Amino acid sequence: MAEAVVTEPYPALAPAQLAARHGLRVAGARPGLVEYVRKLWDYRHFIVAFANAKNIATFSSAQLGQLWHVLTPLTNAAVYYLIFGVILGTRKGIENFPAYLCAGIFIFGYTQQVVTAGTKAISDNMNLIRALQFPRASLPVAATITQxxxxxxxxxxxxxxxxxxxxxxxxKWLALIPILLLQSLFNAGLAMLFARLGSKVLDLKQVMPFVLRTWLYGSGVFFDLSNAIKNAPEWAKVLLELNPMVPFIELTREALGVDTGTPPETVTQMWLVAGGWALVIGVGGFLYFWRGEKEYGRG
Structure with missing residues (x-):
C-alpha cells in the first residue's frame, strides 16, 4: 500500500495578514503621496483632453460659440463700468479706469470660475468616478486648465x-506670465479644496455665488482699495489687506502699466505675498484633497 503523505496544517492567519502575504490591497485605498503625484502625472494627457472637451462644450449650443469667452468678460466690464464708474463715480482719481477695471474683472473672474467649477468637480462627475479608476485630483486640475x-x-x-x-x-507685459502661473497654482489649490468640500456638502454650490460675490466686492476690482479702507475699522483693514486676490490683481495692473500709484517696495512685497498664497493654497489644497481620495464616489 502507498504510504500516506502527511502535510502540516495551513497556519491560521488574520484576513489582513493573508492579504499582505499575497500582495492584496484594499479596493479604493488611498495611495501614498509620492505614488499619487506620479499617477497624476501619468494621467496628464487625460487631464488636458478632459479640459479641452469641457472648454469646447461650454458654449457648444450657443450661436456665437467660443466667441462668448471674450464677450462674457467684456459684457461684465461694461455693466460694472456703468454702475461703478459712471453712476457711483469710483473712476475718480484713476487715470485709465477702463483698463484698471477690466484687469480686475478678468483676473478675479479666473479665480471665481475655477472655484465654481471646482466645487462641482466631484459631484457632477460621479458616473465617471464610479466607472473608471484614475486619480480624482485630475478633475479639479482639469477645471483649472479649462478656465x-x-x-x-x-x-x-x-x-x-x-x-x-x-x-x-x-x-513689463512679460510679467503676466509668472503672475498667471502663480495664480494658476493658487487656483488649482482652491479647486481641490472646494472639490472635497463640495463632495461632502452638496449644498455648498448653492452658497458659493454669495461668497464669491462678497469676495469680489472686497478685492478692489471696481475702486482703489487703498483709498476705500482709509476710514474702515481696523479689523476690516486687516481682513482686506490679507485678501489673496489683491496682489494678483494689483500685480497685473502694474505689469500692464495701469497707474496704481504703488511704490516699488510695495510691488516687491506683493510678489512675495502672491507667491506665499500660491504655495500655501496650492500645496495645502492638494494635500487636503489627497487625504480624501478614498471617499470620492461613495454613498
Whole structure:
C-alpha cells in the first residue's frame, strides 16, 4: 500500500495578514503621496483632453460659440463700468479706469470660475468616478486648465483695451506670465479644496455665488482699495489687506502699466505675498484633497 503523505496544517492567519502575504490591497485605498503625484502625472494627457472637451462644450449650443469667452468678460466690464464708474463715480482719481477695471474683472473672474467649477468637480462627475479608476485630483486640475484656456482669450482682449486706452506696449507685459502661473497654482489649490468640500456638502454650490460675490466686492476690482479702507475699522483693514486676490490683481495692473500709484517696495512685497498664497493654497489644497481620495464616489 502507498504510504500516506502527511502535510502540516495551513497556519491560521488574520484576513489582513493573508492579504499582505499575497500582495492584496484594499479596493479604493488611498495611495501614498509620492505614488499619487506620479499617477497624476501619468494621467496628464487625460487631464488636458478632459479640459479641452469641457472648454469646447461650454458654449457648444450657443450661436456665437467660443466667441462668448471674450464677450462674457467684456459684457461684465461694461455693466460694472456703468454702475461703478459712471453712476457711483469710483473712476475718480484713476487715470485709465477702463483698463484698471477690466484687469480686475478678468483676473478675479479666473479665480471665481475655477472655484465654481471646482466645487462641482466631484459631484457632477460621479458616473465617471464610479466607472473608471484614475486619480480624482485630475478633475479639479482639469477645471483649472479649462478656465486658464478661457482666460487666454480674455487676456488678449485686455491687452487690446490697454493699448486702445493709451498705454504703451512695454517689456513689463512679460510679467503676466509668472503672475498667471502663480495664480494658476493658487487656483488649482482652491479647486481641490472646494472639490472635497463640495463632495461632502452638496449644498455648498448653492452658497458659493454669495461668497464669491462678497469676495469680489472686497478685492478692489471696481475702486482703489487703498483709498476705500482709509476710514474702515481696523479689523476690516486687516481682513482686506490679507485678501489673496489683491496682489494678483494689483500685480497685473502694474505689469500692464495701469497707474496704481504703488511704490516699488510695495510691488516687491506683493510678489512675495502672491507667491506665499500660491504655495500655501496650492500645496495645502492638494494635500487636503489627497487625504480624501478614498471617499470620492461613495454613498
Amino acid at each position: 486658464l484656456q478661457q482666460l487666454v482669450f480674455a487676456i488678449a482682449v485686455l491687452l487690446g483695451i490697454v493699448v486702445i486706452t493709451g498705454e504703451p506696449v512695454t517689456p
